[in-house]
Amino acid sequence: MNKYRSAALVLATCAAGLSVAACSAGSSAASSSSTSSALPDQSASAAATGPAIAGRTISVKGSLGSFPVPAAAKIGENISGGQSVVIVFGSVTPADVSSFYASALPKAGFDVTTNAMVTKAGDSGALIEFTGHGYKGNIDALKQFPGPSLAGIGDTNVTTIIFSPTK
Numbered sequence: 001m002n003k004y005r006s007a008a009l010v011l012a013t014c015a016a017g018l019s020v021a022a023c024s025a026g027s028s029a030a031s032s033s034s035t036s037s038a039l040p041d042q043s044a045s046a047a048a049t050g051p052a053i054a055g056r057t058i059s060v061k062g063s064l065g066s067f068p069v070p071a072a073a074k075i076g077e078n079i080s081g082g083q084s085v086v087i088v089f090g091s092v093t094p095a096d097v098s099s100f101y102a103s104a105l106p107k108a109g110f111d112v113t114t115n116a117m118v119t120k121a122g123d124s125g126a127l128i129e130f131t132g133h134g135y136k137g138n139i140d141a142l143k144q145f146p147g148p149s150l151a152g153i154g155d156t157n158v159t160t161i162i163f164s165p166t167k
Contacts, residue, residue, distance in 0.1 A: 053092075053100035060085050064133060064163060068104040070096060076153040087161040090153030094126040094141035097159050101128050101139060109133060137163040 054071035061080035069075070070092045077088035092100070098117055105112050110132035118125045128139035141159040149155040 051099075052103065053096050055100060055104050058087070060087065060163075062163075064135060067161070067163075068100075068108050070100045072096075073159070074153055076150055083165045085161075085163040088150070088153070089159050090150070090157055092141070092159060093157050094124050094143055094159075097139065097141035098126040098128065101130075105130050105132075110137075131166060134166055135163045136166050137161060 055068045056071050057066040057068050058075065058078060059065065060067050060078060062083065062085060064085065067087065069087070069089060072091050073089040074091040075087070075089050077086060079086050095117065098115055102112065102115055105128075110130045112128065112130050114127060114129040116127050118127060124143045126139070126141040130137050130139070139159060139161045141157070143157060145155040145158040147155070150158065
């Protein structure tokens, strides 16, 4: 396993923790609020909105084929394991990730089930859950990644996307 795949596994674990925290907080609507133990001190707000963020698509493994990402995203990982796909990117703030995917996911044929901004003790993140094209997915964006700096993308404005089949 190379150093990038190890980083992706760390991020996937962090993303899963953020998603589980939001689920246990009861978030399910597209503009719901959630909290996370991944960030210090709790307070939550609805998903960010604002001007359109430019995007592009990247190729991904499996039947999905491609997926939208913000144009400014610096891709650190784009891997598959079994039937799941993990994409990790940096250089885009959590608020911009939330805003971008609020419009990009529906345009790409996905249903957004949760899009929430989370703020705790001055740190922030975004949590987005979606379904479509036979997949369910979670997008977790953190202003400050709590682990070590990730090769190629650093430790600020880190986003993890995890897809798995709905079957």
